[in-house]
Amino acid sequence: MHLSDLDPDNPGLEVWQVHEEKPYGYDLHDARTGKLLFSETSSGDNGRGVAGDVDSLNRGHELWSAANWNTYTVKGKIWKADKRPAYNFRIYWDGDLLDELLDNTTISKWDNAKQQSNTLFQMQGKSCNSTKATPNFSGDILGDWREEVILHDGASKLYIYTTTIPTEYRMYTLAHDPIYRLGMSWQNTAYNQPPHLGFWLYGNKDKFPTPDITLVGDHTPKPAAIIKQGAGSSSQAIALGDSIIPFTFAIQNADGATVENLPAGVTAKWNAQTNSLYFSGSPAVSGEYTYTITTKGGDAEFGEATRSGKFTITDTNAPIIPADSTNGIADSTTTSLKSHVQRMLMNGSGRIYDLRGRLVKQRKHRGVYLTR
Numbered sequence: 001m002h003l004s005d006l007d008p009d010n011p012g013l014e015v016w017q018v019h020e021e022k023p024y025g026y027d028l029h030d031a032r033t034g035k036l037l038f039s040e041t042s043s044g045d046n047g048r049g050v051a052g053d054v055d056s057l058n059r060g061h062e063l064w065s066a067a068n069w070n071t072y073t074v075k076g077k078i079w080k081a082d083k084r085p086a087y088n089f090r091i092y093w094d095g096d097l098l099d100e101l102l103d104n105t106t107i108s109k110w111d112n113a114k115q116q117s118n119t120l121f122q123m124q125g126k127s128c129n130s131t132k133a134t135p136n137f138s139g140d141i142l143g144d145w146r147e148e149v150i151l152h153d154g155a156s157k158l159y160i161y162t163t164t165i166p167t168e169y170r171m172y173t174l175a176h177d178p179i180y181r182l183g184m185s186w187q188n189t190a191y192n193q194p195p196h197l198g199f200w201l202y203g204n205k206d207k208f209p210t211p212d213i214t215l216v217g218d219h220t221p222k223p224a225a226i227i228k229q230g231a232g233s234s235s236q237a238i239a240l241g242d243s244i245i246p247f248t249f250a251i252q253n254a255d256g257a258t259v260e261n262l263p264a265g266v267t268a269k270w271n272a273q274t275n276s277l278y279f280s281g282s283p284a285v286s287g288e289y290t291y292t293i294t295t296k297g298g299d300a301e302f303g304e305a306t307r308s309g310k311f312t313i314t315d316t317n318a319p320i321i322p323a324d325s326t327n328g329i330a331d332s333t334t335t336s337l338k339s340h341v342q343r344m345l346m347n348g349s350g351r352i353y354d355l356r357g358r359l360v361k362q363r364k365h366r367g368v369y370l371t372r
């Protein structure tokens, strides 16, 4: 059963259908009204048939089936007597806008001059359903508008084929067309036959139809935003060896974000489901780290958003007074100075720490020393 705008001169869509029960044979009927456009009887089960646009000189699609060897026009006239393209599936495989043929594991193209189908591509793998030789699937699921084929190896592997032939035509993916999108679904709920577009591709070669799709919800551009979530502060002071309190930044109106200048041991893991960054970990180094988050994929009109935070990591085991220090540790005699000094210790590097191990800015305390 093939559903598309098979006859561009009959309003709407048409169905090309072959029938198992004699004497019905095959018919082309109007999809909306069911009106028979043409039909012929046959003597038994008409196993399969194809509607495909294999020749641009004959307007619209060409129709053929297993009932006989003729190929018909959509007006029911014999287009080729005792000649028909390969039957099973139609497929877009080469660069032009006409249909190629998919049968079993072979993709071929109708050669109108020689009145035969010539092999374009021979695939590895197996088809399904014995003599029906249908693929696991055919349809536009990857890359450009040409269609992919899925076959199997009879055991555990799938083979997915896509064309490598260039095309000069650029258009939406076929799944943008609702008839095609539905075709990929309904054709695969039973005896699968290939999906068709809801319009005549070759006949629209100068301007492909705009997809009749309406997006729900508000899609006006908005500036990218970085929103803090969770318990942990975006700026934390912790001791080396401890873990930070995890926290999250949600990214809004952008595709993702990058983070720069995190201390080793702290990660910002991207969660594609929630579009957010999860900060966690245990810093492996001491020091002050001002990190910056920058969104990516934000709307060009507004530019990307940035936001900063800070990790202050203190090494509580840092050497305070090296045993060999000769850096002028001196006694201090006044009470006020002693009190002051007791809050500060200086190590061999010349850096001054308070008793909690925090680095003290030296310029404020020049000349203050401690005797061990």
Ligand SMILES: [Ca+2]
Binding pocket: 004, 005, 006, 007, 008, 009, 010, 011, 012, 013, 014
């Ligand atoms: Ca039509």
Ligand SMILES: [Ca+2]
Binding pocket: 052, 053, 054, 055, 056, 057, 058, 059, 060, 061, 062
């Ligand atoms: Ca045609």
Ligand SMILES: [Ca+2]
Binding pocket: 091, 092, 093, 094, 095, 096, 097, 098, 099, 100
């Ligand atoms: Ca083609």
Ligand SMILES: [Ca+2]
Binding pocket: 139, 140, 141, 142, 143, 144, 145, 146, 147, 148, 162
């Ligand atoms: Ca494709």
